[in-house]
Amino acid sequence: MRLAVAPNGDVLLGWIEKAQEAGQPYGQDVHVARYAQGQWQHLGGALNYSRPREATTLDLAIDAQGRPLLAWNENLDHVDLHVVRSFQNGTWTDWDARRLGQDLTYAARVRRVASSAGEAVMVWGIQNTHMPGTLLVVQTWDGVTWRRSPPLNSGRQVALLPAIALNTAGAPVVTWLEGDAATSAVLVKRWTGTAWQALGGALNRRPNTYTFAPALRLDGAGRPVVAWLEDQDGIDTLFVKRWTGVAWQALGDALNVRTESPAGRPALALDAQGRVTVAWAEGLDGSRQVYAKRWDGKTWRGLGGGALSTSGRDAGFTDLGIGPDGRTYVAWQEQTAGGHVARVVELHSP
Template sequence: MHTEWVCFRMDSFLLSRVTMKNLSFIWMAMLLMPAACIEIPDLAVPPETLPGSDAGTGPQEQEPIGIQWVSPVEGATVGSIVRFQIQLTGPAPDSVELLVDGTAVATLEEPFVLDWDTQSISEGPHAFVIRARQGVQEFLSTPRQLMTDRTKPRMVAQAPLNDASEVSSLATVEATFSEALDPTTVNEQSVQLMVETTRLEAAVLLSGDGRTLTLNPTSPLPVNQRVRVVIADTVADFAGNKLDSASLDWSWLVPTHLHLGAPLTAFPGRSHIESASYGMGADLRPIVAWTDAGEETLKVYVRRWSGSSWEALGTPMSSGRVTNAYQCALQVDVDGKLTVVWFENMNFKDYEWFVRRWNGQSFEPLGPTLTPVVQGASVMDWRLAQGAHPYLTLASLEAGDGWQRIYVRQWRDGTWGQLGAGIELRANSIVDSFSMDVDGQGYPLVVLREQIGGIPSNTAMRWTGTAWQDIGSTLSGRSTALSFDASNAPLVATLDTLTGKPRTLLQKWTGGAWEPWGGALEALPGVDSTTVASVKLDTQGRPVVALHGVTGNDLNRSGKGQVRRWNGTQWEALGGILNPSPGMIPYSRPMLGMVSDDEPLLTWIEMPPPVYSVGGRVHVYRLNH
């Protein structure tokens, strides 16, 4: 090594162990010091640090090692496994290590890519540094602050709920997650709306914060189907954590009908519902009356649909005697006047009907309490009708020793009056069907079927204004419901077996005979028998019927319903099959109502099996569309 002697003055500054990186700095220092003579060796000038290098600050007696981060980027969120990738410049290192919060945790081998398991550190923020060693020297990268997240995102809210049984065909499909999802993993392939193996077209949207997933179907969801959302296991959060497996699939039922408000009961969980009646107010909003008892006698309850919920009309009604209000019926006239009638008896005698009319604030008596026409007679059955006119009509099937008659009374001019003589039935006959309705003039029609020795015969008696006219000679089958068309022609729904198998027909009185109106109604699928439970006319005068099908004949029997309309050439379904709510069975036939735009409503009583169990409710259904 070549040596030069330089004289200058020296103090403790030059005794420092600080390495001079620059000769000009040394010469400047010598000029500023008192003279002295020392031996100065030739100094090699190390190369400048490469621009952009993350080289550390170790001893620089030789060319430094530059450390460049490739991945992950600063501030990234990493999961259970994180890939570290770096690039080195300068001489080859003896070793390269990963430091977490200052502690070496792993070694990187060439080509300096490491998939590292984060299980040894806690979740949350940490400082990551790469350290390269060469001999006694070490070089450090700039630190990278990374957020460690090993928790799988999970679904914390969903609409519809998983296994929901009553979902609108227009429902919004939405899920909220515990943390943001990576939007690059969410698309119409990774998130799909399905019915069995068929995919439903739907737009897949992820909210700005990444936590809310929305599916917008391009058309209403199919009814009477189970719809499900299927999420692929490629959907993950920003750390790469895949969804919790419980969040990958959820499903719900889209029924053909939805409840109109909550099912009706006065004693949730312990009600005993004996009967229900249904009518439409002048505002085309439904009204329901039913008899209900919890731990007391049966009373009559009335609710009216407000447009958003069922509101109570008046207080529960009964005679106040220690007996039950076994049956109830309601009627609403064209002016919107609501009348409720219920029936009581004491020990199968002392039969009485109580009539109450709604005055806008409460129910008040309408006339005196009614008793059988024949004193001491037994009441076997009864019907109430009114129609659009104000003439409330009550028909009672009364029986005594060796006789049976039907008496019809009508409320006119503030009093109850009997219409003609009693309609005589055959002695000891069995009445297996009994219907009554009134036409637009207030004239009633009574239709029934009797059997003696298994041989049936029909009776159809129409009030002419002065007497009863028998028009039943050509009526076939067992009547199940009746009504009138716009011209006051009677309509009777029947179930007959003239063709050797049951046929459900709607028959119309033409003035001289009963003739089918429309073809036979196709039976409901999967039932033992199908009958017409109700008949109405829509605003265009077309007949609309509520069908009732029964399955089984024991105490666990169930049933179905459906609405159909005659369009002039065939019976068309208005909605699909009505099934009872899960875990319930129908106790009554469906009652039909028509709201605005000829929208049908179906009402029946449902209860837990077996029949006659407590816990029944009145259910009002609308179409799901």
């Protein structure tokens, strides 16, 4: 599930919904809804190019004009087909011809998107048999084909879970994990117009340790803020750092509500004043609850008065967005007796 807030304050929610019919081995549909003037409105029906087909790895981005863009995988046997659609002039584009596919499921899922002028700016993983790891590039559509940037990394190690953001000039900034599962590094580079420039070294609190799920946003000056999970005494622990222009600055210590409780994949957003807000699910599988905190310049302050998910059921797949007026929205998936439902709440500063 993905949430984004448009420049006019409309809230967009994208999700993948089970649509399997009797006798079919699979069937999942991609949907988007917009919350405006107090109600949810679906933007079209199921957005898959082919049905029935398994859909995974959903991305949702919004450009400066407020146009939503989706990317996801439509899986066909052993091939992951990456597809993209943009909502323009009241309808979804038909860009099925732009699909990308790899017969290497792991590599094909190393993908995130941003949006510029209604077009996808995609960080993409390439895994070839002559390389031991994964090569990361940024791809854009030139009207005929996908044009690749120079690689961000050497390809000698595994690279995974990238995130991408664009500065006001449209230049990409990318964060990713590099290394094996137990000894990875959180790295960040930005495009200067001619080359990729590393922003400091690894962000990890401890070098060569387990890290996971980096999230990335830029402030008004184009400086990145990154949230990620890192092993601390066997617990997935949530940290945040901000690039000052010359170095990485830690924003406080761990965000976990309880030190013995593992945090899940974080969501990150900045308001117009550059204040950082993070949302995440915390706890053991089956009893996770959703929390949000905001950095006030000195410490992390909880939003919502405690856990945002109050039903007592398992919650996860958290996302977060902030509107131009400072309204803060958190979305998550919550377990029910019959499956799962999407929840969205608006938060207020303490």
